[in-house]
Amino acid sequence: MKKVDAKELKENSTKKAKLALEDYKKFALKGNVMDLAIGMVMGSAFTAIVNSIVESLISPLIGALTSNVDLSDLSFTIKGVSFGYGAVLNSIISFLIISIVLFIVVKALTKANKKQEIKEDVTTKECPYCCSTIPIKATRCPNCTSQLETEEK
Numbered sequence: 001m002k003k004v005d006a007k008e009l010k011e012n013s014t015k016k017a018k019l020a021l022e023d024y025k026k027f028a029l030k031g032n033v034m035d036l037a038i039g040m041v042m043g044s045a046f047t048a049i050v051n052s053i054v055e056s057l058i059s060p061l062i063g064a065l066t067s068n069v070d071l072s073d074l075s076f077t078i079k080g081v082s083f084g085y086g087a088v089l090n091s092i093i094s095f096l097i098i099s100i101v102l103f104i105v106v107k108a109l110t111k112a113n114k115k116q117e118i119k120e121d122v123t124t125k126e127c128p129y130c131c132s133t134i135p136i137k138a139t140r141c142p143n144c145t146s147q148l149e150t151e152e153k
């Protein structure tokens, strides 16, 4: 009897493990988890690019315009403690660039989405003879039975 119990127990646990695995798969693949993960990775990569642009291009540019002031070297000292506000300025510039680029990207994406929605929505047309709304693929009006010219787009 003991042997059978152990076998059953093992089968039950493998079944449970399989169910848990399926649940996890549903969680990981369904919803927006994958989108989120891709977004996170893309975001951190993008941040690295922007940071290097600010550090190696924009900061030197500001230095050149302001006669060799390096932003990250800027600091003031109070009672022997130095406050490196230049690094903060660098971060603010990075943030501004990121937000501007994100604004442009989001705007472009919303525009593209809207265009797609409009394209998908067009499934009907107006019959030129009775002015009723009919399916776009109709070659004969279901309301007034007029023969319709099929428009090639």
Ligand SMILES: [Zn+2]
Pocket: 127, 128, 129, 130, 131, 132, 141, 142, 143, 144, 145, 146
């Ligand atoms: Zn009609």
